[in-house]
Amino acid sequence: MTSSKPNPSRPDPSSVPGAVVNRLSLYLRELQHLIGDGKETISSSQLGQRLGFTDAQVRKDLAHFGHFGHPGIGYRCEELVPAIRHILGTDRQWQVALVGVGNLGRALLGYRGFQKQGFRIVAAFEVEPEDVGETIDGVPVHHIDQLEHVLSEQDIELGLVAVPAEKAQEVTDKLVASGVSGILNFAPVTLAVPEGVSKVGVDLARELEQVTFAVANRGNQGTN
Amino acid sequence: MTSSKPNPSRPDPSSVPGAVVNRLSLYLRELQHLIGDGKETISSSQLGQRLGFTDAQVRKDLAHFGHFGHPGIGYRCEELVPAIRHILGTDRQWQVALVGVGNLGRALLGYRGFQKQGFRIVAAFEVEPEDVGETIDGVPVHHIDQLEHVLSEQDIELGLVAVPAEKAQEVTDKLVASGVSGILNFAPVTLAVPEGVSKVGVDLARELEQVTFAVANRGNQGTN
DNA sequence: CATTGTGAACTTATTCACAGCC
DNA sequence: GGCTGTGAATAAGTTCACAATG
Numbered sequence: 447m448t449s450s451k452p453n454p455s456r457p458d459p460s461s462v463p464g465a466v467v468n469r470l471s472l473y474l475r476e477l478q479h480l481i482g483d484g485k486e487t488i489s490s491s492q493l494g495q496r497l498g499f500t501d502a503q504v505r506k507d508l509a510h511f512g513h514f515g516h517p518g519i520g521y522r523c524e525e526l527v528p529a530i531r532h533i534l535g536t537d538r539q540w541q542v543a544l545v546g547v548g549n550l551g552r553a554l555l556g557y558r559g560f561q562k563q564g565f566r567i568v569a570a571f572e573v574e575p576e577d578v579g580e581t582i583d584g585v586p587v588h589h590i591d592q593l594e595h596v597l598s599e600q601d602i603e604l605g606l607v608a609v610p611a612e613k614a615q616e617v618t619d620k621l622v623a624s625g626v627s628g629i630l631n632f633a634p635v636t637l638a639v640p641e642g643v644s645k646v647g648v649d650l651a652r653e654l655e656q657v658t659f660a661v662a663n664r665g666n667q668g669t670n
Numbered sequence: 671m672t673s674s675k676p677n678p679s680r681p682d683p684s685s686v687p688g689a690v691v692n693r694l695s696l697y698l699r700e701l702q703h704l705i706g707d708g709k710e711t712i713s714s715s716q717l718g719q720r721l722g723f724t725d726a727q728v729r730k731d732l733a734h735f736g737h738f739g740h741p742g743i744g745y746r747c748e749e750l751v752p753a754i755r756h757i758l759g760t761d762r763q764w765q766v767a768l769v770g771v772g773n774l775g776r777a778l779l780g781y782r783g784f785q786k787q788g789f790r791i792v793a794a795f796e797v798e799p800e801d802v803g804e805t806i807d808g809v810p811v812h813h814i815d816q817l818e819h820v821l822s823e824q825d826i827e828l829g830l831v832a833v834p835a836e837k838a839q840e841v842t843d844k845l846v847a848s849g850v851s852g853i854l855n856f857a858p859v860t861l862a863v864p865e866g867v868s869k870v871g872v873d874l875a876r877e878l879e880q881v882t883f884a885v886a887n888r889g890n891q892g893t894n
Numbered sequence: 895c896a897t898t899g900t901g902a903a904c905t906t907a908t909t910c911a912c913a914g915c916c
Numbered sequence: 917g918g919c920t921g922t923g924a925a926t927a928a929g930t931t932c933a934c935a936a937t938g
Binding site: 489491501515518 | 896898
């Protein structure tokens with residue numbers, strides 16, 4: 447404990463359930479759309495309605511991190527967006543490395559959504575000699591053996607793993623050894639990462655399986 | 671109730687929590703790797719260990735759907751894999767339509783992981799005239815106006831939405847009108863779908879935000 | 895007076911622990 | 917002896933409901 451009176455804007459972050467963080471990023475996305483539509487404030491019930499949550503859920507989630515609302519008014523979009531970005535850690539730029547410039551890797555290099563949220567892919571890596579040396583969407587493709595060297599110079603904190611399943615763990619180990627602290631993994635394997643390194647996995651076939659389960663068992667409207 | 675004695679292999683599927691289904695597909699993936707490695711049986715504790723769950727969790731999840739284990743032995747991989755595929759609905763082929771052959775759409779067309787799990791993208795759609803008529807990875811690209819027509823002939827049940835956010839709802843409405851019953855959405859918006867249609871959203875920037883939260887708040891090992 | 899923030903009630907999910915089985 | 921399936925116990929997450937508030 448640093449102070450006797452708990453600071454409402456910075457509660458113990460490791461006690462926050464993952465589901466809350468997931469919803470937080472959903473709130474952020476929706477708020478950004480709302481701002482685009484010129485809306486100035488939104489109530490917890492309106493926001494919840496758009497995303498399929500209750501008003502209480504929205505308020506509780508946000509209350510984990512501070513007092514962002516205004517009684518009688520709701521939440522001011524322009525105020526809440528930077529607050530959530532701060533919580534998520536995206537109130538600054540993150541430099542990202544990509545490993546694997548196959549099909550998916552190339553799509554990630556061109557994906558605009560990353561830049562919009564402050565992510566910049568600044569280096570890509572491959573084993574295939576024919577891809578090395580190329581520049582794709584402004585990003586230089588290095589040989590994978592250069593990974594540690596390039597990362598040591600560029601202050602890259604996040605890694606995208608877009609290699610075949612068999613190579614994913616090996617690549618992950620290299621990223622970790624090079625000091626990366628978070629990984630987004632597109633290979634269909636569960637990666638082992640050391641304590642202190644975070645990872646999230648995106649497996650497209652698994653996502654579709656969630657859909658087929660719901661379809662085969664009629665009426666599960668599903669995760670966002 | 672259809673019978674007095676509850677059938678253990680087919681419980682009410684809509685009562686199964688989404689988180690269970692999500693883990694189920696993770697079990698499936700791991701089991702498929704295990705078979706590839708020549709392992710014949712696995713215990714709930716071993717399987718749990720590999721994925722970061724408790725043994726009880728694994729057993730409870732599977733017990734939702736039937737009696738798949740063998741006391742003293744564990745689960746037989748070759749037996750459990752088809753059982754889970756049946757539960758998830760992937761014990762058959764699913765025909766899939768893709769809308770949007772930009773960056774991401776093209777990557778999806780070439781993605782091998784879909785085919786491995788029984789998904790076949792059989793038609794793609796675009797607005798941009800220069801892409802229409804093309805064949806990418808063996809998949810014909812039709813004009814979006816042909817969507818309803820093509821889908822009516824091909825028994826396509828799932829749709830992949832890989833268009834810009836502004837067009838995603840419109841495209842979704844068309845897919846739904848054409849009889850699709852499940853949607854995997856890559857656009858960074860929350861889609862509205864009618865009752866009875868299932869959807870799952872994959873927002874790459876949001877996934878990365880889950881990583882940055884964990885990194886910015888040290889030690890949340892993260893999903894998967 | 896619409897709307898937040900929040901304890902208390904409730905619901906859902908996870909883990910424990912052990913009888914039953916191979 | 918090793919391991920499952922499961923009811924009971926515990927923990928976590930969600931909703932209710934209402935006092936506080938600009």
